[in-house]
Amino acid sequence: MGKPTGFLEYERKVExxxxxxxxxxxxKEFTIPLEEKEIKDQGARCMDCGVPFCHSGCPLGNLIPDFNDAVYKGKWERAAKILHSTNNFPEFTGRLCPAPCEEACVLNINEDPVTIENIEKNIAEQAFLNGWVQAQLPESRTGKKVAVIGSGPAGLAAAQQLNRAGHFVTVYERDEKVGGLLRYGIPDFKMEKSVIDRRLEVLEEEGIKFVTGAHVGENISVEEIKADHDxxxxxxxxxxxxxxxxKGAHLKGVHQAMxxxxxxxxxxxxxxFSGKEISAKNKNVIVIGGGDTGSDCIGTSFRQGALSVTNFEIMGKATLDRPQNQPWPYWPMRLRTTSSHKEGAERHWSISTKEFLGDEDxxxxxxITTQVEWTHKLGERPQLSEVPGTEKRWDCDMALLALGFTGSETSLPEQLGLEIDARTNIKASIENYMSNVPGIFVAGDMRRGQSLIVWAISEGRQAAHYVDKYLMGVSNLPLKGEGDLPRV
Incomplete structure (x- = not known):
């Protein structure tokens, strides 16, 4: 590494x-960027650790020590090439990923880990600022046509990889703009939509076709899609x-986060938008669910002018330190406080909502809530029980349910004759991402269930390799951690 003693000289510093x-x-986004010297110093903290466990922590297999070293040396274009070789959209992950790579950082055993996510974001921003992100048109076309249904991170990654292989790729999106949950789920204060739009300009220039307002199985038949694509x-x-x-879940004022x-x-x-306006203005809001979606509801409620925001989590309050049963380099369930929490939310753990209360209208x-406790027994699932005598009434005008997702919508897979599991995820082998119907592949949350953006991009890339192999017999598209070093 360029600075063998960097981790001893510099402390972790984030935006x-x-x-x-x-x-x-x-x-708008509200982080205050670090100075270039400070970012280089953070890159210098990356140790020559021999076995970089950050690779295993990252679902994409990003070549993290390599781009950290390049940043430390001021070789930003080289860093951008290294990063883009394994990650199609580092400007997304650099803002939205919870950074499992940092939890797996060797420095994290007894010190603060390297600020990998922020370095990644800054590399991506330098690449766009300096014009290094250029459209990469394939040298030739195969004549094969691929339909990608869904334009979230998995679909976009798959589309770009398949286009690089020379196939004609059409992305079908049922909403009027491309991006999936990146556009319609992630608040702008976490990622402004111009970040999506500038990347889409590159993808379109590369030859990928986007069809919006296209709800396959509704206004476009599955027969048409199958007939027009390989x-x-x-x-x-x-x-x-x-x-x-x-009881009371039907009341006016109880809304799904999504x-x-x-x-x-x-x-x-x-x-x-369709339906009645949902606004937290001048309301006492309770957000039920302690994950990222709940956090997004908190920040959005404050910006809409909520009088107060309270957050309920049914799980117990986690510790700041890594739990003993989740040793390094595994992802630990530790207490995480987001920027939205810091905007004034009141947080409560080990609490279960029993009933919503309404007026005559x-x-x-x-x-009404009650406190709960969890009992853990070796080899068994944790058991939840209510704590007697802990019922409490809370006043609120709006309740937002941020309880996660149960799986995929079933209409399209049913029309295609695909097998689904008990969670309504589509069954597709991780060995080749193909469903039970030859030629139909599945990637991202639709296959694995609700997960992280970095997993979605990883699955899109992986699945694209196997689609290419299915069409051509062989594939040169990279798998996890295999950098194809595109020309950026």
Whole structure:
């Protein structure tokens, strides 16, 4: 490495946030970038550790020590080539990934890990700023046509890889703009949509065709898709929200997070939305669910002008330190506090919602909760039980259900004759990502269930390799960790 003693000389430093009252006035990104010297110093912290476990922590197999070293030496274009060789969209992951690579960093055994995610974001920004991200047209076309259904990160990654292999790729998206949950689920304060649009310009220049407003199985028949293409890749995501089947769940004021968040994104982007307006303005909001979606609901509620925001999590409060049963380099279930939490949310753990309360007009006015405890026995699933005498009434005007997703919508796979599992994920082998119907492949959340953006990109890349192999007999598209070093 360029700075063998860098991890001893420099402390971990991440981007600061704009003050809360300032950033709540708008939906723009609010991180304050580090100076270039500071980013180079962070790259210098990467150790010559012999076995870089960050590779195993990253689902994409990013060549992390290599691009860290290049950044330290100021070789930004080389860093961009290394990073893009394994990751189609580092500008997305550099903003949105929870960074399992950092938890697997060798330095993280007894010190703060390298700021891999922020370095990745800055490499991507330098690449766009300096014009190094250029369209890569294939040298020749195979004549084969592939339909990619769904334009989230898995679909976009698959489309770009298959286009590089020379196939004619058409991406079908049922909404009016491309991006999937990147556009309609992720709030703009986490990633502004111009970040998506500048990448889409490159993909279109490369020859990928995008068809929006195309709901395959609804306004476009599956027969038409099958007749016009040599292979089909399904990347529609896991979009069925988990419900809370308790008394009062029908009340006005109880909303799914994935009704609330996309509507606000549409409003910010001046796009129309269907249904009644959902707004947290002047309301006491309770967000049920402690994951990333819950955090996004908190930040959005504050920006809409909520009077207060309270967050419930049914799991117990995690520790700041790594739990003993989740040793390095595994991903630990430790306490994570997001920028949205820091904007004034009140957080409660080990709490279960029992009933929603309404007035005579059917409006939500409050809810009832009880404390819960978890019993852990070796070899068994944790058991949940209520703590007697802990019922409590909470006043609230809006409840947002951020409880995760149960799986994929079943209409399209049923029309295609695909097998699904108990969670309504489409069955497709990880060995080649093909479903039970030859020529139909599945990647991302639609196959593996709700997961991370970095897994979606990884699955899109992996599946593209096997689609190419199915069409051509062999494939030169890289698999995980195999850098194809594109010309950026």
């Amino acid at each position: 600061a946030y704009a003050p809360v009252q300032e950033r709540l006035k708008e939906y 292979a089909i890749m399904l990347c529609g995501g896991a979009t069925v929200s988990r419900t809370l089947p308790i 009704d609330f968040l996309p509507q606000n994104n549409r409003r910010v982007d001046n796009l129309p 059917g409006n939500l006015v409050g809810l």
